[in-house]
Amino acid sequence: MAIDRVICEVDRVLRTLWAPASSVRPIPGAELPDADLSAVERSHVVGLMRVNHCGEVCAQALYQGQALTSRDFAVREALCVAANEETEHLAWTERRIGELGGQKSLLNPMLYAGALSMGVAAGLLGDKWNLGFLAETERQVEAHLDAHLLSLPAGDERSRAIVEQMRLDEIRHADMAIIHGAAELPSSIKFTMKVAAKIMTKAAYYL
Numbered sequence: 353m354a355i356d357r358v359i360c361e362v363d364r365v366l367r368t369l370w371a372p373a374s375s376v377r378p379i380p381g382a383e384l385p386d387a388d389l390s391a392v393e394r395s396h397v398v399g400l401m402r403v404n405h406c407g408e409v410c411a412q413a414l415y416q417g418q419a420l421t422s423r424d425f426a427v428r429e430a431l432c433v434a435a436n437e438e439t440e441h442l443a444w445t446e447r448r449i450g451e452l453g454g455q456k457s458l459l460n461p462m463l464y465a466g467a468l469s470m471g472v473a474a475g476l477l478g479d480k481w482n483l484g485f486l487a488e489t490e491r492q493v494e495a496h497l498d499a500h501l502l503s504l505p506a507g508d509e510r511s512r513a514i515v516e517q518m519r520l521d522e523i524r525h526a527d528m529a530i531i532h533g534a535a536e537l538p539s540s541i542k543f544t545m546k547v548a549a550k551i552m553t554k555a556a557y558y559l
């Protein structure tokens with residue numbers, strides 16, 4: 353790999369983990385009034401948004417790993433467009449955590465490394481499995497965001513607007529993977545992914 357590409361990829365890692373993310377689109381719900389949350393509700397929303405932010409850190413790593421190893425130009429381009437939207441999700445969740453006085457997950461660097469390895473491994477299996485892994489990841493994220501929409505306090509419209517827009521974007525990312533030829537993963541792999549995601553989300557809620 354050329355040295356400028358290495359620098360670019362390392363820069364991406366550093367920016368994802370330690371620099372504030374930026375968003376081209378307006379932040380969903382930014383115009384809505386902030387809810388008067390109790391301390392318990394606030395702490396719960398911080399936990400949920402920390403999980404979502406952590407998931408977006410992993411999405412960055414996953415897309416980076418997959419784009420690094422994908423063989424097809426059109427697939428790499430599609431991954432790049434989706435990765436840019438994931439950067440916006442990173443910005444929105446980060447900002448919401450800050451508004452609520454919370455902290456990002458301490459696990460981010462460790463989970464980034466794990467997700468990057470998974471992305472590279474998926475990419476090395478070939479584009480149809482690479483995209484299959486991506487489509488399944490996005491479907492599982494969609495289900496997880498559905499659960500968050502049910503769990504958010506009724507009055508917290510700002511958080512809800514962010515989660516709703518992220519959900520719509522993740523559905524499009526899964527569709528993109530399918531359009532580009534994603535294979536359906538074996539159910540044992542899907543189950544393993546669900547278990548790993550459950551452990552990650554439980555840990556990031558508290559840490």
Ligand SMILES: [Fe+2]
Nearest residue numbers: 408411438441
């Ligand atoms: Fe996302």
Ligand SMILES: [Fe+2]
Nearest residue numbers: 490521522525
């Ligand atoms: Fe996504």
